Amino acid sequence: MSKLPIRRLTVSDFRRIEGTRELPFDAPVVLIHGPNGTGKTSVLSALELALTGRIQSMERQSDRYRAHLPFFGQPYATVRAIVAETLQTGMPGAPLTVSGARLEGTPAFNDAAANFYAERCYLDQTSLGRLLDLYQAREGTEETALEKFVNELLGLEKLDSLRSGLSDAHDLRLLKKLAVGADEADREAKATAVQLKKESALRTEIRTEVASARAAAIAAITELHPDTTDAMTDRELLQFIESALDGDTTAAESAAAATLHQELIALGGRVSALTERPTTQRIQEIRTALATAIAKHEAWVDTEGAKVREWETAAHTAGADLRIEPRYAIEQAMSLTTQELDNASNIHAQAESLSMQIEAGDAELDLIQTRLAAAHEHSSALVESLSALRTIIGTSDRCPVCDRDFTETGNHSLRAHIDTKLSELTTHGQQLVDLRNVRDQLAARIARQEVEYLQLTARLLPDDQQQTLIQRHATLVDLAAQVAGVEAAKINEADLTQHVRELQQALDNFEAASSEERHLSRELAKYAARLQIDVPPAFDSFQTISTELLEQAEAQAARLTHKATQYRRASNEASRLTASLERESVVVHGLADTAERKKQWDDRVTETKRRQKVAKEVHEAATQARTTIVHRVFTESLNEVWKAVFTRLAPNEGFIPSFGIPNATKKTFDIKLETTHRTGEASGPPQMMLSAGNLNTAALSLFLALHLAVEPIVPCLVFDDPVQAMDEVHIAQFAALIRLLSKQNNRQVIIAVHERELFEYLALELSPAYEGDELITIELGERATEQDQGITRHHWTPDPALAN
Amino acid sequence: MTSVQDVLSVLEQAGFERLPKPLTVVGAEFDFEAAVSGTRTSHDLVLVATDRVPRKRLRRLVAGLARSLDLAASRRPVSLVLIGETTSADRMELERYARVLPIASATADIAEIEDAVAVLLPLTLPNAELVHGHDPINEVMNALGPANTTSDHIALITAAADGTDAVREALRRYVNDGAEWTDQMENVDE
8 A cells, every 4th residue: 555656636626526526546446437527537637737737638739728727617726636755745735726827836746756657657538549649749850759768768878978978989080189198199109100210220321331431441451450350349440440550650651752752853853964964074175175275365465465455555545445445445535635626726716816805995995084084073173163153142143253243244144144054064974974884884894805815814725735635646646557456456365265264164064063973973872772772873874773763762652652541541441430330329329219219109009099999899888788778678678568568458469569679879769660460570650550449559558568668656557548449358458457567566557437337347357356455436427426425445355256 | 279288387377376176156166177266466267168168058157157256246357268269259258258368279389378368467577677777887898798897998987977078088088198198288277
């Protein structure tokens, strides 16, 4: 009893029910009988409202159905349900009042129970006929009721979360995008791999280089030190080369040899030059010739030379300039002497002429002087007297001398007369002045001529000199006659001197050659010693020896140059080897680092891939789990239950309705209903394959199957005239099934029917079967007005007919 | 011929109890080939008849039994398992008194018998634990097998409880950890 979900319903003024009715439901089976119009359906609607706060079937018709719920003419309706404690919400037995569109109070069931009741427990009369359609109706993109049910039943949310959360694991690209670390590891691993490859190639390259440098170094040093072995390590080899290079003097030797070679080339030149000269045997000849020439020259000096010197002395004395040729010197001197003689004669003539002019001038001057003195004396005394007289007479006209009145002579005064006289005297004075000027000019001319004369006489040669000039001129004439002889003598002398000089020169040359020969001989000997060649140098073999020495020096220089080159090569190769070894060491270190880094990144990549694999495994397992669950739910539970229920209700139907098993990998299911023949052959959808009656049965069985497939939150089944379209066989089967569900599967069963016969049949079929089992029958209509209000409780009693 | 024995064993398997022959109801004997009654929560009376019994006699027997039960005010539901061919007229006549469960096939096997009497047999409901409330995660574990159920696998699976994003984040961290990547940048953002 305590497990019964629904215990009691109180209905007031609800739809067909006027007044208040208390209806007990606290039995495993409640059968309600009500002929049409007695409120059978109203009771079940009231129950739904009281339990869930809604009436789903009416809600589908109109969302304002609440307005029609109160009994006709009543302002409000009240329903109240008492339910099992585990399912209830709010105050137990709290009423729910419907007034117009308003609803007050809380439903009896909690949300989960209310939902379950509305979906899985209560099958109202109107829904039964179109249950399959209702289940499969789709509004927009929403799930159908069936799909919703299936998805909830499957409980795949976690799996779907798992699957979609891990979906990126299938695509490394997406996974890298999600987990950037993986991307980085992958990129770095690839980059380091490339780097490693590059560095390995570099190492190989450097190893080749080391090998080549080593081979070259060994080749170079082996030539110098044949004791070198190929077994030396690189380091030993380098040390060996270093010590070999330390003791190397070849460079200095080579330089010395080069210098020696240069010197010998120079010496060779001197040798060549020497051998081109005349031999020394001619020296004696030339010495003899020279002595002869000198004697000839001395003889000339004594004879012709004396004559020439004498002439020259005379010529010099005669004023010839001997720096020029004798002929011209004499001519020049003669012309000079002649000119001097002509000059002296001219001056003498001029002096004579001037002397005569002076004498004439003196005579004229004396004359003028005399005349001037006389005139001067006269006029000056008169002027003085007249001037004095004029002062004495003043304005009188009386002559102081004669005392006569001057006026008697004329019409003018004495004074005027004196003034006239004075004026005349002044004119006379002018004449005196002119005369004086003439005198002065004459006197000046005479003075000038006297000076000129003095100058000329100074230039006059004295007589002895005049004589000397004449003498010299005569001498010069003599000397001119001898000029040709002197000139010839002089030419002779020049020839002689020239000859002597030439011979002297030749002699000098020979002597120099002789000295050179001795020098070269010494030099050659010295170089031969230096080159360690035993050849006594003789003049004839100078060229040969020189050539030999040169060749020798050349060979030595070449040898030493080669050796030096060899050392240099060894040094270079050793340097190259050292450098290569250093590079190799660097690269090897880098390579180790890179290899380590690569390993690190590779490990990470490997780990990442392993983790990707793990995620994929989980994803695949989730997919597999999903498939398993979907298959299990559809085949083992849904289809099994549906088949079990359907075959119980319609044992003769050949086609069994079932759910088509959807593709498990798709996230949402497209639920299809189909049928399978008892032979196992798949067939069309139920709507096509089943009769109308069996389609109804299919719907009813589907409702039951859905109820049975899930955890019974509310273990209760409520039917409103479920068997209207059924024939007797089906009714019997239905009754048996309901009994089974009630007695064995502990579902509280509430069934309302309108047929009396059916009511009684069901009352029998569902009668209490064991101790504690109970059946409540509620009869509406007229029976309700009786004492028991039409409510009968049937308790179990032992069966008297069949004792067992 | 389908044996009465097979039918009985099916019913016995379903918790029915064989009643002694002849079946005695309120002192009256009814010569059915076999009869069983339900136990515990069932009080069904199930009669078994073959076509060896003439249909007319069978009808009389069933009607008589029904009357006897009525008289005794017994509320036992009566079912009749009818083995062998039968006419629909006979069957409809019988159905007036009892639920008729025919087994027409002469060589019905146990499954066919079970089908025929299904309505009397307990309903095999799917294991609720198996379907509902059963954690699909366990199914994932099963699919992975013990060899692949490492702590890594489990860590990813358990993240599913918090939804897709949680799984994605778990995957992201898991893979990044494998690559030894640290979320420094993201931590700054956080």
